Amino acid sequence: MQKVSFKNRTWDVAGNLYFPEKYDKTKKYAAVVCVHPGSSVKEQTAGLYANQLAIGGFIALTFDASFQGESGGEPRFLEDPATRVEDIRCAVDFLTTLEFVDRDRIGALGICAGGGYAANASISEKRIRAIATVVGTNASRAFREANPLEVLNEVGRQRTAEVNGADKLINNWIPNSAQEAREAGLEELDLMEAIDYYRTPRGQHPNSSNQLLFSSMSNLIMFDAFHLAEYFLKQPLLVIVGDKVGAFGSYRDSFDLYNKAASSNKKIYTVKGAGHYDLYDQPKATNEALEQIIPFFKENL
Template sequence: MKPVTFRNRTWDVAANLHLPADFDPAQTYAALVCVHPGSSCKGQTAGIYAERLAAEGFVAIAFDASFQGESGGEPRYVEDPATRVEDVRCAVDYLMTLPYVDEARIGVLGVCAGGGYAVNAAMTEHRIRAVGTVVAANIGRLYRSYGAAAMLDNIGKQRTAEARGATPLITTWIPDSVEDRKAAGVEDVDLVEAVDYYRTPRGRNPCAPNRLRFTSLANVLAFDAFHLVEDLLVQPIQIVTGDVPGAFGSMQEGRDLYDRVKGEKDLFVIPGATHYDLYDRPEPVARAVGRLATFYRKHL
């Protein structure tokens, strides 16, 4: 693995390039763009999948989203779906400059919200030849389920306050600690495990500080990762999910996405696996990687 950067508009996007153990720069390889969840970074679950898929013989790149982690872009802590999708396209641009990447064999893999962004990017980025998702979530649908109208009213009020000189509101994606979660009475399996993954030594990473610019949620609320998927997704897709339901909805999202896609598709459900089991737990991740590697070898 080596750190690299690529450009999105006027700033650098920080990435890690994972290479096969027997890498030979004189050879050409299939390559994968690995897209991290909302609130995450290249050193967490997307990086885990990139590392495992590199061990399967692929070149794989995982990157911090623009405005987040070690990547550039201002203002900080923005979650902007259009830019997240453009990050994927720019990562493909970067892969196209590497002489050891076969430009006809590029795929994408996204985890959680990254799965939604991966699918959305592939709909209009046909240099991507195969699409994989792990516990894919439609981040717009998820945030709309919290009450879009009231949230948009509050975003408008906050923008007005900031236009008049107030300090920008930086909130959190999830409770900031196990203690905060318990105090809030949060018991849903996805949120319990989100805190366990992101806010404890299990998966905590300084590039993912659990900070979100509140006003950027207006763009999230208006985003539908799978809009026009029936018409525009022409690449084969491998969908991986667990069968334990939670608030993020990835179990049902995977089934719904499978039903909507009209082209070549496969749905792989791992019994007993939760959303966050498929982030880093060895056995379910190994099963997911095995299925994905077979899929990518077939299509790339």
């Protein structure tokens, strides 16, 4: 693995580039952009999948979203869907500059919200020749189901306060501990597993700080990751989901993406007994997913 960086507008996006075990710089390789979930960073689940794709013979690229992790951009902790999609375009730009990457064999893999962003990028970015999602979510759908008009009004009030001198409001993505969640009466399956992944040594990373700029909410609520997929998402598509259904909605969103996509070459695969976060890092679930993903990219890139 090699640390790399590329530009999005004026700032640097920090990435990790993974190489096949018997990498030969004189050869041309297919490459896959691996897109991390919301609140995540490149070293977490996206890095796990990228490493396994490299073992499978691909060049794989992970990166921290703009405004987050080791990447640049201001304001910090902004989750802006349009910029996250542009990050993916810029990652493809970067891959096309590498002599050992075949420009006509670039794919994308996204996990959770990263799956929604990867799908959205693929709708218009036709240099992405094949796309796979793992527990992909249309994050905007989830936020729209939780008092969206009230939140939009709060965002407006907060922006007014900030432009008049108040500090920026930064919230947590999730409670910082299972105990904190229980005290708040929040013990839903996906949320508790998110805490177990992000806030314990299981998946914790110092650059994944659990911080979300509150004004991001207006962008998140209004963004539809699958907009126009029924017309323009025609690339080969593989959708991976677990059958343990939680509140985050990846099961519902994954089937929504599969049904909407205009691709004539699409498949949805359900990992039995797996929940949302099992497909982040649990060997049984991720190995079964990769048994589908690696042949899919070999066939379509």
